[in-house]
Amino acid sequence: MCRDGHCEHHADPLTPDAVGDHEPGAAVGRRRLLTVGLGGAAALTLPPASFAQAADDFSGAAPPAGREVTRTITGFLETGAVDFVHLPVEVPPGVQKIAVSYSYDKPAVPPGTPGNSCDIGVFDERGIALGSRGFRGWSGGFRSSFEISNSDATPGYLPGPVNPGTWHVVLGPYQVAPQGMHYRVQTTLTYGESGPAHVNHYPPQRAEGRGRDWYRGDCHLHTVHSDGKRLPGEVAAGARAAGLDFIVSTDHNTPASHGVWGEYAGPDLLIVPGEEVTTRNGHWLALGLPPGEWIDWRYRSRDDVFKRFARQVRRGGGLVVPAHMYCAYVASQWKFGFDDADATEVWTGPWTYDDEHAVSTWDQKLGEAVRTGTRWLPAMGNSDAHSDPQVIGLPHNVVRADGLATDAIMEGIRAGHSWIAESASVTLDFTATGNGGQAGIGETLKVPADAPVDVRLDVRGVPHGTVRVITDEGQMHQESLDASGTGTVMWRTTASLASYVRAEVRHPMADGSPGQGNTMGEALLFGPMAALTNPVFLTATTASHS
CATH class of the missing domain: 3.20.20.140 (Metal-dependent hydrolases)
Structure with a gap:
């Protein structure tokens, strides 16, 4: 029942003939749920929670500044149902701030089974369509409540006017336990002047x-x-x-x-x-x-x-x-x-x-x-x-x-x-030079197909590191750095043999070894990465001659 400005709205959005019931005084009565497409993920929209009665209590005038009116929505979601649930909130004129809090149950689940996890956010009166300008914030599952006013907002939300119209609190149940999810959303509107705009x-x-x-x-x-x-x-x-x-x-x-x-x-x-x-x-x-x-x-x-x-x-x-x-x-x-x-x-x-x-x-x-x-x-x-x-x-x-x-x-x-x-602390320079030209990371070196190309890597900051030179054919050269972590590695190829060349610099393996030079070992073949380059591309300008 409704009393003292509080009203509960119950809904079961996953039952085919489910309805939403507002207690006496609410503007919207029993109504079937509307299944909507965002142009994207599947979503459900519940009947709106209306705050119209709050204004009616004051003979059509806006409630006095500072007056708070709260509506509560509860519901149940079955596992595998929808990606998003929209809870419409009819916001009347004269509102200074909207505040929302939510909770959901977390029943015990067997090992390896996802438990309940539910995100939350909100859209304003401009709508919930995919890419809508009505977006006003999202906190995922990181917060259990948020507030928005013209002057300020909870982190993750956008300050601005709380304009009249249909807002939507959005739930994102991205994991639902086999037992389902019972949720509770409480929305409070505070009346008054909007306050200075946020800058x-x-x-x-x-x-x-x-x-x-x-x-x-x-x-x-x-x-x-x-x-x-x-x-x-x-x-x-x-x-x-x-x-x-x-x-x-x-x-x-x-x-x-x-x-x-x-x-x-x-x-x-x-x-x-x-x-x-x-x-x-x-x-x-x-x-x-x-x-x-x-x-x-x-x-x-x-x-x-x-x-x-x-x-x-x-x-x-x-x-x-x-x-x-x-x-x-x-x-x-x-x-x-x-x-x-x-x-x-x-x-x-x-x-x-x-x-x-x-x-x-x-x-x-x-x-x-x-x-x-x-x-x-x-x-x-x-x-x-x-x-x-x-x-x-x-x-x-x-x-x-x-x-x-x-x-x-x-x-x-x-x-x-x-x-x-x-x-x-890690620095490097990586180039390919041939036929009088040079190319660096992300660039292309054009050379005759059989012209020698010298690949050079200068590196610093990886003590006992392993340098790997890799082409479209796989790893073609491996060389270790000494305790100083500084060194120059040179390797020669041609555009007929390599269409690109890139470099990795690895730390030693946990046992101190440099890692294996082939793919026949178990687990990770090399230690953790210290540096990784984008490729230098090699393009042959003429056919190879015997």
């Missing part, structure tokens, strides 16, 4: 830089605006301590942090807006977004809409980068293919077998690109750091760019003029 402080698109040079940057980082525990200021401080020149902010599914980074950028640190887009079939990085731009994630591979959002990112000058493609977490494995990608993340955080597998897949794609004459996919490495003790800048990208500016850095990554380092 965003976006970061500048250019830092001081060193002109055309190599710049170090971590392009996959999280803050308290999604599921990270670091404040933006702590992330910026960590980037500076790691010797980075730039970072990309990639909080999950929200641009909320974009408007605070201006305070922490500076002549020595470029901060680039971005987003980690976490779909149900893999995560991807939208790098170099226009400040404040949001990219939708509510779709699966089978919905065939990923390319729409990839185009949106590129229209704004950004890059589309599949992230941690073999991550073992639910919904994290990459299922969208690479046709709409600009680069791919092959090394995420401390080196693991997932990264080994990702590098192998990327190398296979390089061979396919050479064979078919199609665009090749540059490799990236990022920390995906969320909180201590995860290390910002382990690993990061070293990008050759015309300056320390967003567009220049994005272009350097897009062109593959980059290599990956575990830390700023």
Whole structure:
């Protein structure tokens, strides 16, 4: 029953003839659930929770400033039902703030069986359609409550007016136990004047830089605006301590942090807006977004809409980068293919077998690109750091760019003029020279087919490291560094033998050995990665003569 401004709304959205019941005084009575398509993932919309009675209690006038009115919705979800549940909230005029809290049960499940996990976010009166401008925030499963007003918002949410109309609280039950999930959502509206508008402080698109040079940057980082525990200021401080020149902010599914980074950028640190887009079939990085731009994630591979959002990112000058493609977490494995990608993340955080597998897949794609004459996919490495003790800048990208500016850095990554380092203590230079010409990382050297090509790697910072020189034929040369970690490795080939050449620098194996030079061993054949280059391509200009 309704009393003291509180009303409960019960619904079972997975029963075919389920209905939603508002107690007396609610504006909407019994109604069948509406199943909607977003143009993407399957979703359900419940009957709306109305706050109209609150205004009626005051003879049609808005309730007095500070008055709070609450509605509560409870419901049940069966396993394997839908990706998203929309809970409409009818917001009347005169509302200053909307506050939402939620909870759900977590029954015990057998070992190996997913338990209940449910995300939450909200859309305003502008709608919930795929890519809608109505997006107002997302916190995933990291928070149990949030607030939005014109002046302020909980991290992960966008401040702005609480306009009248139909808002939607969105639940994302990405894991539901065999017993199902009982949920409870409480929405409170506070009446009053809207207050001063929030002022965003976006970061500048250019830092001081060193002109055309190599710049170090971590392009996959999280803050308290999604599921990270670091404040933006702590992330910026960590980037500076790691010797980075730039970072990309990639909080999950929200641009909320974009408007605070201006305070922490500076002549020595470029901060680039971005987003980690976490779909149900893999995560991807939208790098170099226009400040404040949001990219939708509510779709699966089978919905065939990923390319729409990839185009949106590129229209704004950004890059589309599949992230941690073999991550073992639910919904994290990459299922969208690479046709709409600009680069791919092959090394995420401390080196693991997932990264080994990702590098192998990327190398296979390089061979396919050479064979078919199609665009090749540059490799990236990022920390995906969320909180201590995860290390910002382990690993990061070293990008050759015309300056320390967003567009220049994005272009350097897009062109593959980059290599990956575990830390700023590792440096390298990698070139191929032949027939009077020279090419560096991401470039093409054109030479007669049988002309000798000298491949050179200068490296520093990997004591007792192992250098591997790899072509489309596989590993062709291996050499060890001494205790100083500094050395020069030379190897000769021809364009008739190698269509591309790339280099890896590995730490010793756990037993101190350099690793095996073939693929006949067990488990990992080499120690953890210290550095990884994008390829230099070799193109034959004339046919070989006997």
